[in-house]
Amino acid sequence: MKTLTLPSISEMDLTAVCAALGDPVRMKIVQCLARSGEKNCSGFEVEHISKSTLSHHIKILRESGLIQPRFQGKEHFYSLRKEDLDRRFPGMVEMLLNEPASKE
Amino acid sequence: MKTLTLPSISEMDLTAVCAALGDPVRMKIVQCLARSGEKNCSGFEVEHISKSTLSHHIKILRESGLIQPRFQGKEHFYSLRKEDLDRRFPGMVEMLLNEPASKE
DNA sequence: TCTATTGTTTGATATTTTTCGAACTGAAAA
DNA sequence: TTTTCAGTTCGAAAAATATCAAACAATAGA
Numbered sequence: 216m217k218t219l220t221l222p223s224i225s226e227m228d229l230t231a232v233c234a235a236l237g238d239p240v241r242m243k244i245v246q247c248l249a250r251s252g253e254k255n256c257s258g259f260e261v262e263h264i265s266k267s268t269l270s271h272h273i274k275i276l277r278e279s280g281l282i283q284p285r286f287q288g289k290e291h292f293y294s295l296r297k298e299d300l301d302r303r304f305p306g307m308v309e310m311l312l313n314e315p316a317s318k319e
Numbered sequence: 320m321k322t323l324t325l326p327s328i329s330e331m332d333l334t335a336v337c338a339a340l341g342d343p344v345r346m347k348i349v350q351c352l353a354r355s356g357e358k359n360c361s362g363f364e365v366e367h368i369s370k371s372t373l374s375h376h377i378k379i380l381r382e383s384g385l386i387q388p389r390f391q392g393k394e395h396f397y398s399l400r401k402e403d404l405d406r407r408f409p410g411m412v413e414m415l416l417n418e419p420a421s422k423e
Numbered sequence: 424t425c426t427a428t429t430g431t432t433t434g435a436t437a438t439t440t441t442t443c444g445a446a447c448t449g450a451a452a453a
Numbered sequence: 454t455t456t457t458c459a460g461t462t463c464g465a466a467a468a469a470t471a472t473c474a475a476a477c478a479a480t481a482g483a
Binding site: 325359361366370371373374375377378392393395 | 429430432433434440
């Protein structure tokens with residue numbers, strides 16, 4: 216059975232969220248999800264990165280509260296926790312959307 | 320003569336700004352400046368940190384575009400680049416102000 | 424001029440983070 | 454059941470970051 220930890224809205228920590236966004240690969244993933252909704256790992260527009268590294272970045276994004284998974288068969292679909300983020304950090308998601316996608 | 324590099328508004332990079340804010344000491348400094356305007360190093364509410372480490376953090380904040388210095392005698396006064404940040408990343412400063420000061 | 428003050432820079436070390444390949448897990452398909 | 458597929462976890466190595474003390478720089482004041 217799959218038990219995974221998602222921080223609640225009040226558990227989200229701004230410093231941790233900023234640290235998560237402070238890596239170019241993770242910023243790219245988040246902007247990708249913010250623009251185009253749900254995606255699985257192969258849908259993130261990042262290149263030249265091993266799947267274990269990608270999994271590591273996903274974990275950091277999830278644990279900071281930025282993204283959430285949905286399991287369907289053998290695939291893990293990820294999406295931005297837009298509503299939760301809007302409530303916890305108003306303006307943040309819009310700021311990410313306003314920004315042209317960073318180069319990897 | 321003192322020549323120091325401040326990024327222009329268009330040179331500011333969101334990922335670099337987030338990385339700068341992703342450290343608890345630096346987050347504390349930025350929130351302190353956002354709330355109370357200009358301060359010199361001894362005015363930052365951070366403890367148990369050497370002056371060389373503090374200087375290092377200040378450099379990262381300055382180079383990311385978050386803060387700017389003003390030299391007066393032997394003191395260096397730092398302030399948030401609020402207007403520039405408002406223009407480049409609308410909502411960011413307000414988000415920092417909405418957040419209760421992080422614990423060191 | 425000498426000294427104290429405010430802060431930066433340098434060099435070194437410790438810690439954290441990023442990265443990968445290999446092994447593993449769970450689910451679907453053959 | 455065996456294989457394949459999508460992804461995670463583990464263990465190790467490399468790279469980046471945080472930290473400090475000591476040395477340095479610039480200014481103000483005695």
